[in-house]
Amino acid sequence: MDSFSKIQMTVLSMFSTNGRGRRREIHFADRVFYYLLKAIGVGILLLCASLIIFLYKAAEPAIAEFGWDFFITNEWDPEAQEYGALAFIWGTVVSSFIALLISVPVSVGAALFLTELSPKWLKAPVGFLVEMLAAIPSVVYGLWGIFLLAPFVRDYIQPILGNGFGFLPFFQGPPLGVGMLTAGIILAIMITPTITAISREVFRSIPDLLREGALALGATRWEMIKVAVLKTGVSGIVGAVILGLGRALGETMAVAMVIGNRAEISLSVFEPAATMASVIANEYAEANDDIDLASLAAVGFALFFVSLIINTIARFIIWRVESKSKG
């Protein structure tokens, strides 16, 4: 041990003996505080783990009874004790797809507007309105969907689509209003704020240098947006869209209220259908026996699993885009 360290040791021990009581108390209280916070964190991780375990346990009887066929058979008949979730998976996938089809151009457009085009005074109000769109409760959208959107779709949108594209299998059948198409439209409205908010962040983080470069080369404003903003931000947009998809998959009430709740697979978007979330909302409280409950829980477990994967992917992409723009 060299002399410097020796001095250091002495000084340290001097301090700690002189103020032992006080120092210890400070350290002790800090440690208690830290471990209290950490305990809450551990509790949250345990909660998450138990969420997975209990959901799986609730679903187990159904998976044991029907095996993996549960997810590929199209049969949902509580009377006959036949359960297969394919119709709900189909409903979830198709309604989310319709939602993305409508919402992606609108949301990216709105995000472009907010970052590139909007006059300054208009930015705050438009941003606020888009945020409000996310804040309106799902059940209010559902109410509006039942009494206003569904009749509107029945009287205007479905006849137009039916007359124009009725030869396609997607637009056949009587205009009912409630059904896959209306659910897709409601979902599109509900996921627009999510996609807009994240795309806006992405566009904002693109340095102005790129925009100026494009303009200096003689690009028109649209060409500048296309080359400097959209092409640069494309991976961020993908992340935003996947996050929007995650929201659409799990959205329950509004969809349950307008989709018509029929466990059948149909190519036509005019027909009533059901999604994984909507069938749980509609049937779980009234399920009469164990296998019924377990089957619904199995649908829930699948939904949980899929949304977990989708959200992980989305967050990973967004995180990478953000850290790249910072670095």
Next chain:
Amino acid sequence: MVAATPLTVTTAVKQEFGFRVSDFRRFRSTAMLATIWGFSLAAIIPLLFVFYFVTSKGVGGLNWDFFTALPAPVGQEGGGMANAIWGSLMIVGMAACIGVPVGVLTGVFLSEFGEGKFAATLRFTVDLMTSVPSIILGLFIYTILVVPMNGFSAYAGAVALAVIMFPIVAKTTEEVLKLIPDHIREAGLALGIPRWKVIISIVLKGSVGPVATGVILAVARVMGETAPLLFTAFGNSFWSESPSQPTATLPVAIYQYAISPFKQWHEQAWAGALVLVMIVFFANLITRVIMRGSGVKRSR
């Protein structure tokens, strides 16, 4: 005397098609910009429609009875949603009692001790918790609380809402606390103040406003949550005698009234929706005023 125009691509196209390449590009640019304007208009229009119809259809049903009376039996005039409004307030209140402290402390942990593998895992988990479909949380609470307690209860509903609430509060708290510069923490520590005291009476106290906005937003959000309450608090047409009984809540009542075939119930549903939308609107407005210029990124 006209000078001969030199033959370039531009003039060639002009002679051939009657317009210039730059005209086309300019036109396309204008058209695309107009499309972007149109899209952002399209994003907002549904909101205006929802606002308009909820207000015009709901305002008629808003009267004294709506806030004080029990639902009337079908066929009878009048009646209100007093039990649902009270039930919602009670359940959200209980949820806040659990969700807010847990959320704030988690946020503090992530911001003040946010390095290392454990914190990263926790941060990721909290992030994912914000995007778990709320109906799944309802299922979960059903299996761990409703089944063992042998029945639907306000307690179960409150726990379900608390689980939705805490990640939102935690994310805002973390974002807000990170904005406080380190030198302020160091100043406190240099004065010999213990770390926990620095965190509570300097860091946290200095951002009470923005943390409160996170809480307000979370409360407004769970106020309108329906799916997790369907099979936790369930619903009730009467007053619940205690929180261990099935309890009516505003969003669930709106749902049940909306899918019922009775016109009188539909009116009540619109009035209830108006109340919810007002709560959400003002919560967001207040938040925006408090947050103005603070540079806090909103949790999503």
